[in-house]
Amino acid sequence: MNIAAHSVIRSRFALSRDVMQALYRLLAVALLCVMLATLSDVFLTTNNILNVLRQSALLFLMASGLTLVILTAGLDLSIGANVALSACLAASVIKFTGSPLLGVATGIGCGAMIGLANGILVTALRIPSFIATYGMMWMLTGVTYYYMAGETIHGFPPEFRQLGSGYLFGVPMPVYVMVLFLLIGGLFAQRTIWGQQIYAIGANPVAARLSGVPVERRLALVYTVSGAMAGLASLIILARINSAQGDIGEDLTLPAVAAILVGGTSLFGGSGTVAGTLIGALILTLVLNGMNLLQINSSWQPLVTGVIVLLAVWIDTRARRIGE
Amino acid sequence: MSPRVFSLATLPIARVPGVAIVLVVLCAVFGLTSSGFATPANITNILTQSTILLLLALPMTVIIMTEGLDLSIGAVLTFASIVLAVTVVTTGSPTLAFLAALAVGLCFGLGNGVLIAVFDIPPFITTLGTLGIAQGLSLLVTDGQSVVGIPRSIEAIYSATAAGIPLPIIIAALAYFVTHVLLYHTRFGTYVFALGGNREALRVAGISVRGMLIRVYVFGGLMAGFAALLMTARLNSAHPTAGIGMEFDAIAAVAVGGTSFERGNGWLLGTLLGVIAVGVLRNGLNLLAVPSSAQVACIGALVIVALFIDGMRAER
Numbered sequence: 138m139n140i141a142a143h144s145v146i147r148s149r150f151a152l153s154r155d156v157m158q159a160l161y162r163l164l165a166v167a168l169l170c171v172m173l174a175t176l177s178d179v180f181l182t183t184n185n186i187l188n189v190l191r192q193s194a195l196l197f198l199m200a201s202g203l204t205l206v207i208l209t210a211g212l213d214l215s216i217g218a219n220v221a222l223s224a225c226l227a228a229s230v231i232k233f234t235g236s237p238l239l240g241v242a243t244g245i246g247c248g249a250m251i252g253l254a255n256g257i258l259v260t261a262l263r264i265p266s267f268i269a270t271y272g273m274m275w276m277l278t279g280v281t282y283y284y285m286a287g288e289t290i291h292g293f294p295p296e297f298r299q300l301g302s303g304y305l306f307g308v309p310m311p312v313y314v315m316v317l318f319l320l321i322g323g324l325f326a327q328r329t330i331w332g333q334q335i336y337a338i339g340a341n342p343v344a345a346r347l348s349g350v351p352v353e354r355r356l357a358l359v360y361t362v363s364g365a366m367a368g369l370a371s372l373i374i375l376a377r378i379n380s381a382q383g384d385i386g387e388d389l390t391l392p393a394v395a396a397i398l399v400g401g402t403s404l405f406g407g408s409g410t411v412a413g414t415l416i417g418a419l420i421l422t423l424v425l426n427g428m429n430l431l432q433i434n435s436s437w438q439p440l441v442t443g444v445i446v447l448l449a450v451w452i453d454t455r456a457r458r459i460g461e
Numbered sequence: 462m463s464p465r466v467f468s469l470a471t472l473p474i475a476r477v478p479g480v481a482i483v484l485v486v487l488c489a490v491f492g493l494t495s496s497g498f499a500t501p502a503n504i505t506n507i508l509t510q511s512t513i514l515l516l517l518a519l520p521m522t523v524i525i526m527t528e529g530l531d532l533s534i535g536a537v538l539t540f541a542s543i544v545l546a547v548t549v550v551t552t553g554s555p556t557l558a559f560l561a562a563l564a565v566g567l568c569f570g571l572g573n574g575v576l577i578a579v580f581d582i583p584p585f586i587t588t589l590g591t592l593g594i595a596q597g598l599s600l601l602v603t604d605g606q607s608v609v610g611i612p613r614s615i616e617a618i619y620s621a622t623a624a625g626i627p628l629p630i631i632i633a634a635l636a637y638f639v640t641h642v643l644l645y646h647t648r649f650g651t652y653v654f655a656l657g658g659n660r661e662a663l664r665v666a667g668i669s670v671r672g673m674l675i676r677v678y679v680f681g682g683l684m685a686g687f688a689a690l691l692m693t694a695r696l697n698s699a700h701p702t703a704g705i706g707m708e709f710d711a712i713a714a715v716a717v718g719g720t721s722f723e724r725g726n727g728w729l730l731g732t733l734l735g736v737i738a739v740g741v742l743r744n745g746l747n748l749l750a751v752p753s754s755a756q757v758a759c760i761g762a763l764v765i766v767a768l769f770i771d772g773m774r775a776e777r
Binding site for chain 1: 590593
């Protein structure tokens with residue numbers, strides 16, 4: 138009762154602040170667009186804009202589940218490796234059975250199982266989340282390379298490929314999936330009791346536990362959701378590039394973390410929004426896309442992403458200290 | 462509480478650390494399943510191969526004791542190895558190259574320490590960011606290619622022996638000794654224990670927590686520089702992916718060795734045993750022809766088993 142009343146007040150207050158922060162970030166998106174449009178002739182072509190949308194949709198899908206994890210003051214570093222294993226297993230199932238539906242179920246199911254395993258490591262074995270999921274990342278990478286043994290699985294049925302490379306009314310399919318999960322994620326986090334409990338765990342786990350929030354079960358839930366979203370993202374990647382290899386998920390985790398932090402979700406838990414992550418994904422995609430358009434060596438990308446992560450956390454830390 | 466007759470606590474085995482049990486079990490399993498395991502040549506081989514990991518796991522223990530983490534240490538090792546190789550190939554001076562590798566380690570250690578201590582950024586995210594930076598620099602310098610043409614003088618550091626003992630083992634033993642003295646017999650070590658256990662007390666006592674944290678991460682960076690020398694000598698080349706994931710083995714060895722991630726309890730001898738356990742596991746799996754990709758999963762399982770054993774003990 139008390140916590141419900143408190144969280145309503147908190148969420149109203151947070152909403153107005155979040156709206157302001159979202160406006161600042163949208164301004165940054167606009168500035169980036171103007172800058173890239175002046176620097177490159179290719180930026181404003183339909184093709185490139187659709188490409189930016191498709192890439193940010195993918196980044197958002199990976200980052201949306203992870204946003205919930207970070208809201209609880211946890212971290213899931215295994216999503217990139219999760220994408221790789223889920224994609225490879227789904228690819229095998231589609232090849233073997235010829236059924237895209239079974240493939241989709243395998244991808245999301247595999248992702249969710251991995252997420253649940255993370256949740257168990259974090260809650261039952263009490264391993265700090267960044268260590269547990271970092272270990273999980275290397276274990277999944279190992280299993281994937283072992284399973285694939287250097288092979289490539291390619292050539293999927295056209296109806297499955299629609300998921301990644303199809304269009305509806307001239308807009309890429311992944312963008313619709315993104316909008317769908319933006320709505321689901323936003324409503325879940327802001328308008329359900331479970332969502333509010335996730336904020337409460339991030340803000341103060343002890344207080345949340347004393348208020349009767351089933352902390353372990355909610356934590357297991359957010360890691361499972363994060364894994365399932367990685368599984369979903371793996372299907373879209375698979376459908377887009379039409380082939381699966383062991384290294385498919387490499388270099389996906391850091392950009393997802395960067396998108397969330399740029400989107401205003403605090404690494405220390407308890408504050409942030411799923412919608413913010415979408416804006417963060419857009420900003421990060423624009424930066425990386427801009428580097429491509431300006432023909433900057435792609436080796437710069439991990440470096441730039443690393444610097445963005447550090448800057449975003451530094452700003453977060455400062456804001457937090459001023460807030461105190 | 463009524464006494465339970467079959468409580469695990471009553472068994473003498475309950476007082477043996479998890480890492481020792483793990484090590485004995487591993488040796489027994491591999492000794493029985495593989496004829497090539499328990500030979501003097503293979504045991505020397507395991508110890509020699511474990512030296513690079515030990516050089517990373519020693520500072521990792523100290524860092525984890527301060528409730529920190531260094532995910533960048535493998536990428537820093539890689540970049541330092543590349544800088545070493547490029548320097549020795551272009552200038553021909555092994556001394557200069559070694560100093561360059563140490564400088565790389567120093568810079569990254571200092572960078573990590575300053576970001577963590579002065580800017581208050583959590584260690585795992587700081588070092589995740591610097592991991593990206595070191596990896597990006599490695600790719601930029603080499604363009605994804607190997608650096609070859611390392612002179613014999615560097616290669617010899619890995620293959621030479623002194624009084625019948627391989628040189629890498631002597632270097633690693635020296636590093637262990639230095640870390641042991643630092644941790645258990647100097648003021649630095651006392652402060653490290655306090656950093657993890659009771660940071661507030663340190664602050665009240667007038668010790669600079671920031672300065673201490675920076676020193677701890679600089680130690681990590683410098684050790685990565687030393688490890689880069691051994692790795693370049695071992696591979697006789699430098700490659701932008703050579704040390705990637707080494708931080709996982711190092712963290713695994715520390716965790717298997719019984720150092721706690723939360724309470725700042727460290728055990729340096731445990732880390733040494735943990736490094737050997739990881740080395741034995743990798744070697745044994747190699748002999749059984751298990752591909753290196755699957756070995757990572759086994760190391761992860763090893764960590765979970767060791768944590769589980771220690772967790773059972775802690776609950777009583």
